Amino acid sequence: MIKTLINALHKIESGMLALILFLLIVLAAYQVAARNFFDSGLLWGDGFVRVAVLWVTLIGAMVASRSDDHIRMDVVSRYLPDGFRRLAQRLTALFTAVICGLFAWHSLTFIGFEYEDGTLAFGAIPAWVCELIMPFGFTVMGLRYVLHMISPPPLEPPDFGLEESDSRREAKS
Numbered sequence: 001m002i003k004t005l006i007n008a009l010h011k012i013e014s015g016m017l018a019l020i021l022f023l024l025i026v027l028a029a030y031q032v033a034a035r036n037f038f039d040s041g042l043l044w045g046d047g048f049v050r051v052a053v054l055w056v057t058l059i060g061a062m063v064a065s066r067s068d069d070h071i072r073m074d075v076v077s078r079y080l081p082d083g084f085r086r087l088a089q090r091l092t093a094l095f096t097a098v099i100c101g102l103f104a105w106h107s108l109t110f111i112g113f114e115y116e117d118g119t120l121a122f123g124a125i126p127a128w129v130c131e132l133i134m135p136f137g138f139t140v141m142g143l144r145y146v147l148h149m150i151s152p153p154p155l156e157p158p159d160f161g162l163e164e165s166d167s168r169r170e171a172k173s
Contacts, residue, residue: 047122
């Protein structure tokens with residue numbers, strides 16, 4: 001039951017990401033073509049593209065946080081024994097969850113300021129409505145990293161970069 005719900009939420013998340021990315025690409029291409037060939041464009045187009053970039057970024061980060069697939073700089077952890085790697089993985093997840101929580105909190109404060117100011121994002125759409133993805137996205141990512149801290153994803157074998165690439169092997173033979 002829970003697994004089915006989680007899979008459904010993952011599909012919704014991935015579907016939203018694909019749809020918004022598609023709209024972003026189509027609208028940005030239309031705006032460029034309309035400006036270059038017809039000296040026109042949609043008045044709200046640039047504002048929508050900016051908002052879509054924000055949404056694609058945060059939904060993409062949420063998708064990456066499902067299985068802890070964010071870009072990382074782990075110079076030290078690959079050389080640690082498995083027990084210490086697991087501890088480092090948990091501490092990193094805790095740190096990430098705390099940072100996401102701080103971002104969620106402060107983005108909510110920012111949205112409150114935007115609401116008070118009455119800033120418009122594009123057309124008659126208030127900026128604060130478009131920015132709601134920030135506290136939502138960071139909260140989802142923070143909760144996922146709390147779960148990664150409790151039950152970390154499986155450890156990948158360390159990659160020391162010593163294996164020969166296919167092209168180097170072929171060049172030798």
